[in-house]
Amino acid sequence: MRKYITNEGLVLPLDRNNVDTDFIIPKQFLKSIKRSGFGVNLFDEHRYLDRGEPDADNSRRPVNPDFVLNQARYRGVSVLLGRGNFGCGSSREHAPWALEDYGFRVILASSFADIFFNNCFKNGLLPIVLERETIAGLFREVLATSGYALTVDLVSQLITKPDGTTLSFEVDPFRKHCLLEGLDDIDLTLEETEAIREFEQRWRQSSPWYFGSVPTVKAHKTPL
């Protein structure tokens, strides 16, 4: 997994509550069987004026000049400033993939939807919850200041504003550790193989009805 230690970057103000996963990446792009390349279709329905298709040449599509991401002053952003219930809706990990692929590293919001929040950590994206008033203050500052950038440091859990003042934020210690080290969840869990096997054996004995009912299938590679 991609590490996150610290990031300094321009801030994009996305002034909406309930930014849902369809807003972040519309469903026609979920047909890809790959994990990358979603950045060009981030916020597709708002970013472009026409309807996007997975194999379209995005450089030729009409861009919506009113959408905040398309404004020149927000070119090169890596910090996303949102409002409440950010990332609600589907469990699609394509949403954090698209944000990360576009270049975002941090999302600040007053609240996040659970699954989305969780998915971010798996992809080296840092979601941070701040008080509603703090978020509102940041919106005011970003909108008033061209080139507004924040430094978000995970080690110290501090956000440094352009004027040098700082805001502290909370992060779950285990998730922090994983992000700082770029640890892979599966490797970590497989360190507990013995505990899992032991649990499984006990569970199979006490609740045998949960085991073995689905027909087994012989694994085999299909010839191309």
Next chain:
Amino acid sequence: MTGHTLYDKIWDAHLVKQREDGTALIYIDRHLIHEVTSPQAFEGLRLAGRKPWRADANYATPDHNVPTTTEERSQGLEGIKDPVSKIQVAALDDNCREFGIFELTMDDQRQGILHVVGPEQGATLPGMTIVCGDSHTSTHGALGALAQGIGTSEVEHVLATQCLMQQKAMNMLVRVDGSLQAGVTAKDVVLAIIGKIGTAGGTGYTIEFAGDVIRSLSIEGRMTVCNMAIEAGARAGLIAVDETTLEYIKGRPLAPTGALWQQAAVAWRQLRSDEDAHFDLVVELSAGAIEPQVTWGTSPEMVAPISGQIPDPAGEADVGKRSNIEQALEYMGLEAGTRIEDIKLDCVFIGSCTNSRIEDLREAAKIVEGKRVADNVELALVVPGSGLVKKQAEEEGLDQIFIAAGLQWREPGCSMCLAMNADQLGEGKHCASTSNRNFEGRQGFGGRTHLVSPAMAAAAAIAGHFVDIRKL
């Protein structure tokens, strides 16, 4: 000592390891797999040279991309016109074969929407932990299972380790007591709950639904309620096991039989919250006050009773909420103050994992029987949740009732719930839909979705606008 909630009980029973920082490893009994959120997970396994931990815990079927016309379906994979969709469905077939995972392929009569198929086949059992790379996995909580949606990284994690790494959520109890008015259904109940607590109201919680109304609902109705727990922000919704649950499960293909059934039934009867269990939050609704519900905006919390009207943003004190309402009305092309009954419709969609089971289809058929879809409704689709639901409906003659009334009778799949296949809502069109999300563009680019119950959707198809089914 205080008692335990149902959620506490299932959680504790599956706890493999508790870390000091609060993170836990919990064991997963059932993993449901579909074509959209799994390819990257299988690819990850392959790259790391890993195998599924326990192949028989997995159960797969394609649902999001499958075409729903009989003509296309009869051609198998070749019938999927969109090449990208076809690759995704073919990838699921290949991955399941390569990793030895059981799959109901597109041409299997049992295929359907995973959240309809799982319970129908008995792949969903009480007390299980169930995950799926799909947020509406919460549906399975209706059977007293702890069922949660997960992302693709977690799909890979569960395939490789049979565990999920997570922190325990808080407990919320939603009680709906009293009795429902005639014509008010499970869908109206859950929309009313979301209207009350909001789409973020359940964030960080597992919701247990309880009370007279929930107890009196059929399992299918309970599934409708749990299905939308995620729209209230909760990853999981749960309902205690009772005799209705056991009756539903008994005899399902993957359910235990004989002595094993007897033992399981004894264990499952314990799956309810203790009398003195502690809930972090309790929300109460009185059933008698719930009317048929219709969403007017772009979030499921933007909902009103059928007798109501579209709210005026000016009356909203909170600036953020006011601008949300304004944005929603602009997208929906609706004016504040419009009566809900005056919203005209271009399309009707009866289907999705929320409302595509046999009882839903019966309700809808009852209303359209002997009538005709209104002229202004260009497209009215009925999409059964599974091949077996379809078969049952045809045996009961429901398909003929729909067809005679001018609705299209389709093959099972997600269809216009999210429009990943060819079933798309046109730009600017208003659709009465029995699905679960009214987000911008959800049912098609620029489409305008109104969430309702199957009976309300059926009545709207006939009238061409929303009507109060209590008056029919």
